[in-house]
Amino acid sequence: MSERLGCITCDATYDIGKVRYTCDCGGLIEVQRGGPILHRDTFEARRMSRHPNDQSGVWRFREAVLGVAPNTIVTHPEGGTRLYLRNGIYFKHEGENPTGSFKDRGMTVAVTQAVALRVRAIACASTGNTSASLAAYAAQAGIPAVVFVPAGKVASGKLAQTLAYGARCLQVRGDFDAAMRLVREACDKLGIYLVNSINPFRIEGQKTIIWEMLQDLQWEPPDWIVVPAGNLGNTSAFGKALKEAFVNGWIPKIPRLASIQAHGANPFFRGYQESFATRHRMSAETIASAIRIGDPVSWDKAVTAIRDTHGVVEEVTDDEIMAAKRTIDGLGIGCEPASAATLAGVRKLRAAGAMKDGERIVCILTGHILKDPEANYRPENVMEIDATIGAVEKSLSS
Numbered sequence: 001m002s003e004r005l006g007c008i009t010c011d012a013t014y015d016i017g018k019v020r021y022t023c024d025c026g027g028l029i030e031v032q033r034g035g036p037i038l039h040r041d042t043f044e045a046r047r048m049s050r051h052p053n054d055q056s057g058v059w060r061f062r063e064a065v066l067g068v069a070p071n072t073i074v075t076h077p078e079g080g081t082r083l084y085l086r087n088g089i090y091f092k093h094e095g096e097n098p099t100g101s102f103k104d105r106g107m108t109v110a111v112t113q114a115v116a117l118r119v120r121a122i123a124c125a126s127t128g129n130t131s132a133s134l135a136a137y138a139a140q141a142g143i144p145a146v147v148f149v150p151a152g153k154v155a156s157g158k159l160a161q162t163l164a165y166g167a168r169c170l171q172v173r174g175d176f177d178a179a180m181r182l183v184r185e186a187c188d189k190l191g192i193y194l195v196n197s198i199n200p201f202r203i204e205g206q207k208t209i210i211w212e213m214l215q216d217l218q219w220e221p222p223d224w225i226v227v228p229a230g231n232l233g234n235t236s237a238f239g240k241a242l243k244e245a246f247v248n249g250w251i252p253k254i255p256r257l258a259s260i261q262a263h264g265a266n267p268f269f270r271g272y273q274e275s276f277a278t279r280h281r282m283s284a285e286t287i288a289s290a291i292r293i294g295d296p297v298s299w300d301k302a303v304t305a306i307r308d309t310h311g312v313v314e315e316v317t318d319d320e321i322m323a324a325k326r327t328i329d330g331l332g333i334g335c336e337p338a339s340a341a342t343l344a345g346v347r348k349l350r351a352a353g354a355m356k357d358g359e360r361i362v363c364i365l366t367g368h369i370l371k372d373p374e375a376n377y378r379p380e381n382v383m384e385i386d387a388t389i390g391a392v393e394k395s396l397s398s
């Protein structure tokens with residue numbers, strides 16, 4: 001199987017065994033793959049296997065993810081997340097990954113590649129979920145890890161998790177976008193391997209969210225796939241996953257992507273409104289910290305994904321996000337705020353007539369409910385009482 005790194009802007013290609021994140025022309029690069037058509041029957045058979053590489057919802061699809069020796073794969077294993085059907089909508093809960101977010105899908109691939117490259121350390125900038133995932137996989141692989149996070153802007157569950165796994169945490173005075181610029185410079189100058197989603201191997205892993213979902217739907221694609229949109233890694237990965245699934249003949253048609261941004265962090269939505277004529281950058285603010293990003297790195301790949309899938313980009317307010325979160329939490333599923341942007345987006349797109357009644361919709365929930373404890377507190381449900389049965393009776397009658 002021939003794999004190489006190829007620029008998405010020009011025709012340049014690069015050796016897959018060399019460290020590279022962008023083309024000499026400045027364009028983003030992606031993993032490109034030749035070789036024969038892959039048959040989905042292979043993936044079905046692996047669901048019966050007990051081997052960690054087959055149990056992984058990423059490496060089950062390994063021929064279409066990364067060609068490495070099976071015994072060099074760094075897998076927890078990850079994936080294998082559930083697909084819930086509630087009130088006519090499917091929710092694929094990527095918060096059920098080992099570290100509680102979809103990031104594990106890309107991280108298992110990026111860290112496997114880091115081992116192959118024999119790097120001295122790995123680093124990322126993060127709003128929290130990437131750092132937790134990086135820390136866990138670095139610990140497993142025995143590679144030193146450094147995370148760059150915006151000081152005071154990371155949900156407590158994510159920060160605590162990152163520290164517990166043993167990563168060095170640099171709290172950057174500035175926002176996520178400042179941390180992102182700094183980690184890129186640091187990796188270039190200090191020879192550290194960058195595993196943000198600008199790393200093309202992360203995207204290869206995140207494709208499997210879509211393939212596993214399609215497998216669970218017995219390869220009958222839904223009409224819509226709805227995803228929270230921040231740094232645009234998932235939007236990019238999903239577009240690539242759908243294209244490859246179609247080319248390989250796994251699905252007869254390509255579903256439409258709906259990427260949902262928070263109103264206070266909506267550069268991609270602004271671009272979409274003007275047919276992506278210009279690239280927008282902004283100072284981002286939203287309660288949904290996982291998508292609080294004003295200068296998304298995967299912009300160009302995400303534009304291609306929206307165009308290739310006849311997709312849409314929508315924005316929702318923080319109030320709409322939190323209302324949707326209460327609905328998802330109230331179903332007994334639960335998610336972090338950014339994930340709830342999906343359901344909020346569905347509500348808005350249905351109201352506008354863009355999504356029709358009867359269409360099959362899959363919302364991708366990206367992070368676990370415990371990631372952002374502060375967003376879960378419901379004071380109206382709490383009451384402190386004296387230790388008497390009378391106090392219990394009184395509290396239940398009010």
Ligand SMILES: [Zn+2]
Pocket residue numbers: 007008009010011012023024025026027
């Ligand atoms: Zn190029």
